[in-house]
Amino acid sequence: MNRFLLLLLLHSLPLCAFGFQLEKQKLKLALEYENYQSIQGSEIRTTGLEATYLLKARGALAEKIHYTLDYQTGVKTNFYRDFQAGELSPLIWSNRFVINASVPVDRLYFGGSFYFRNKWLAEVEENQFIDIFGGVGFRELAGSGYAGWQITRKWDISASIQKSDLNFAEFPLSNSNWIGASVRISNKLSQCKLNLEYRLRNVDYNRPVFPFSVRELQKDHFQEIGASVEFLRPFYFSGGYSYQDNDSNNPGFSYFNHRVTLLIGTELTHDFHLQAYGIVQRQTFLEAVGELQFPLLLEENANNTMAASLVRTLSESRELEFGVQRFSYNSPFAELDASKYILYAAFNFRF
Amino acid sequence: MKNHPRFLCLCAFVVFPSLLSAATLDTLEQTIRETDREIALLEKEYGKEQQANAERIRKSQLKEAYVSAELLQEINQRLNGLHVKHDSLCNQWKGLYRNEADRLLGIAESEQQKDKKAEIGRRLIDLQARNSRFCPESAGILPSSAWKSVKIESYDGPREMEEKTQLLRDLSREVSISLTKLGAQYQDALREHRTRERAQEFIQEGTLFNDSAGIRSPTFTTTAGPGSAGIEVVDRPSSVDGSPSNTSGVPEFQNEANAQQMEAEYKKKRAELLLQQEELQKRIEEFSRKARSLIP
Numbered sequence: 001m002n003r004f005l006l007l008l009l010l011h012s013l014p015l016c017a018f019g020f021q022l023e024k025q026k027l028k029l030a031l032e033y034e035n036y037q038s039i040q041g042s043e044i045r046t047t048g049l050e051a052t053y054l055l056k057a058r059g060a061l062a063e064k065i066h067y068t069l070d071y072q073t074g075v076k077t078n079f080y081r082d083f084q085a086g087e088l089s090p091l092i093w094s095n096r097f098v099i100n101a102s103v104p105v106d107r108l109y110f111g112g113s114f115y116f117r118n119k120w121l122a123e124v125e126e127n128q129f130i131d132i133f134g135g136v137g138f139r140e141l142a143g144s145g146y147a148g149w150q151i152t153r154k155w156d157i158s159a160s161i162q163k164s165d166l167n168f169a170e171f172p173l174s175n176s177n178w179i180g181a182s183v184r185i186s187n188k189l190s191q192c193k194l195n196l197e198y199r200l201r202n203v204d205y206n207r208p209v210f211p212f213s214v215r216e217l218q219k220d221h222f223q224e225i226g227a228s229v230e231f232l233r234p235f236y237f238s239g240g241y242s243y244q245d246n247d248s249n250n251p252g253f254s255y256f257n258h259r260v261t262l263l264i265g266t267e268l269t270h271d272f273h274l275q276a277y278g279i280v281q282r283q284t285f286l287e288a289v290g291e292l293q294f295p296l297l298l299e300e301n302a303n304n305t306m307a308a309s310l311v312r313t314l315s316e317s318r319e320l321e322f323g324v325q326r327f328s329y330n331s332p333f334a335e336l337d338a339s340k341y342i343l344y345a346a347f348n349f350r351f
Numbered sequence: 352m353k354n355h356p357r358f359l360c361l362c363a364f365v366v367f368p369s370l371l372s373a374a375t376l377d378t379l380e381q382t383i384r385e386t387d388r389e390i391a392l393l394e395k396e397y398g399k400e401q402q403a404n405a406e407r408i409r410k411s412q413l414k415e416a417y418v419s420a421e422l423l424q425e426i427n428q429r430l431n432g433l434h435v436k437h438d439s440l441c442n443q444w445k446g447l448y449r450n451e452a453d454r455l456l457g458i459a460e461s462e463q464q465k466d467k468k469a470e471i472g473r474r475l476i477d478l479q480a481r482n483s484r485f486c487p488e489s490a491g492i493l494p495s496s497a498w499k500s501v502k503i504e505s506y507d508g509p510r511e512m513e514e515k516t517q518l519l520r521d522l523s524r525e526v527s528i529s530l531t532k533l534g535a536q537y538q539d540a541l542r543e544h545r546t547r548e549r550a551q552e553f554i555q556e557g558t559l560f561n562d563s564a565g566i567r568s569p570t571f572t573t574t575a576g577p578g579s580a581g582i583e584v585v586d587r588p589s590s591v592d593g594s595p596s597n598t599s600g601v602p603e604f605q606n607e608a609n610a611q612q613m614e615a616e617y618k619k620k621r622a623e624l625l626l627q628q629e630e631l632q633k634r635i636e637e638f639s640r641k642a643r644s645l646i647p
Binding site for chain 2 (some may be wrong): 050238
């Protein structure tokens, strides 16, 4: 209850205090069918209900400081929860909140943002089934300060420093906090926009390098370089590639990762809209010298996500949506190999 | 269902007549294109012959030069004929263009639905582009302030006044087309912006409950709790939900700034064009009044 009140305060206070104007509100009510399968034979088949609410608002203080607010919350429940592989949580509550303030000064701009994300899972009495595609409760907080320069109407360069804190509800040793910096260069051509990004991050975990010892905790040095392209015509397309490199003092935690993302959207005839996205990752863990302390995944892991939805606009405020999502995870450790797909039909209200 | 009669009306008043007039415009366009092609070929031939003739004169081959001069004259005559034909075709084109543009502008003005208005706007853009391409001399496009120099002179007779009024009407039409064009472009940009937002909304919704938790220990496939914390390996790898984990932490300032800039520019241009149109209408009124007063 306290969490709920805190969240309510978080998103209503700035709205009242700074005279935000609501840009968009959307309520989505969905009926879902979910199918989860692992190589060990664990199978979950269930239907459930999901409700999500999205709010976007913006405002300006003294016409100098521009604010944007993005809040999303959702609850999900399953009709069938008891399976041989374990019991599903009766209720999942997920929130995402981003507030950003920027001050443009001629061609320069300065700003800061605050990010809150959490997922809460109602406890089950025993043998909780953990869905590797999002079945873990956590809370993440992040803040950043940034500065940018619009060199021309086409070129933009920005840099930021960020700090984040991540806590897992049931796995305290995996809690971490990181501090990082990033640089982005954007070029807006007549038909498309190109981004080049680099970021680095130092992550401190609560996890000891040697089990049951707190003398030395895990520290990672993470770097990422990526490029992305975005265009609006003849349909919306956003695609990117990034290379990630993680160097850890904990054996078995150093890896490199290739990540490809794709997002498209287009307006079809008869008031139909199509959206789709895909995330493909190939993560390779470097082999440690000597025997590892943990039963960890090594070598190459593939983690793929694909989703598509078709929306039919019924009126200015009502929509009907049908969608599919597919997740798969493959690694040399067959115990973790799993795949999941979700089919849903939703009714959306926009106001 | 409620929109069906509107749609039928739109078909009846926009599509069918425009198909008929488009056929005439298309026929004219084809003839103008053929005439222009002939003109280009003859001009090429004329240039070649002129060069050869200069060479003959230089070499004192006078007899051949005389024959060549006759050929040049003949080409010139044919060229003049083709230019006259082109002008006449363009006059016909201008008449049809005026009618078609006025008709579409009338429909665009009365149309309430933004999407249909934008569609008519796109047809007008296409029509204006064809007009500038095939008959640039009849396009009647003057710099935005040049029409201000069109004034009533003391020596203007009824015919001059009629010509000047017609010129102002042509300019007013071009301003109206520019307004419709601007509106259509703005609607297209808004639609693109909405499509982008929808796509980003979709990925945000898709990752609200289902984001890979990055579990890396096989002991987590079924049960895990604080008791097994000693071997827990769980992480939240970067996803695409707009979190600082996966972006540089800087919002898409350029996109936001561009959207605001686009809206501001649209409003400014629209206000300018509306003001110009208002002044043109006043002047057309004034010129028409004067023209009427000159008729005995």
